[in-house]
Amino acid sequence: MSKHSAIELLEAAAEARKNAHSKYSKFSVGSALLTEDGSVFLGCNVENASYGLTICAERVALTSAVAAGHKSFQAIAIVADELAAPCGACRQVLAEFCRDDFPVHVASAKDTASFETHFMEQLLPERFHFNP
Helix, strand or coil: CCCCCHHHHHHHHHHHHCCCECCCCCCCEEEEEEECCCCEEEEECECCCCHHHCECHHHHHHHHHHHCCCCCEEEEEEEECCCCCCCHHHHHHHHHHCCCCCEEEEEECCEEEEEEEEEHHHHCCCCCCCCC
16 A cells, blocks of 8 residues: 555544544544545544534545545545444545545554454445446
C-alpha cells in the first residue's frame, strides 16, 4: 500500500477522531483516506441537533479529498469508540469512487493495532451503479 501502511492510516484516523463533534451519540469516529498519489485526507463525525444533518467521518474525508481534486483512492482507515464498519450511506458514497477490492480497515480506539480489513465487495455486494 504505497507509502502508508494500514497501521499508519489507523493512527491518523485515531488522531482525527479526537476532533469529532459527537455530543449526541457520544460515539466518536475518525477516518483517514489514502489517495492514489499518497495523500491522506482526514475526517471525523460531525453531529447536529437535527440528526439527519450529521455527517460521518468517512464522508468528511472523502468529500474533502474530492474537493481537493482527488477521485482515486487506495484505502481508508476508520477508528471508533469500538469496532464499527461504515454505515450504509458511507458504503454507497465510497462505492462511487472505490473498486471492489478497495480495503476498509476498522479498529477500536482502545487498540488500533488489532484491526479488521474488509473490502468494498464484501461491505456492499451488488452495489448500485449508474451508467448513463
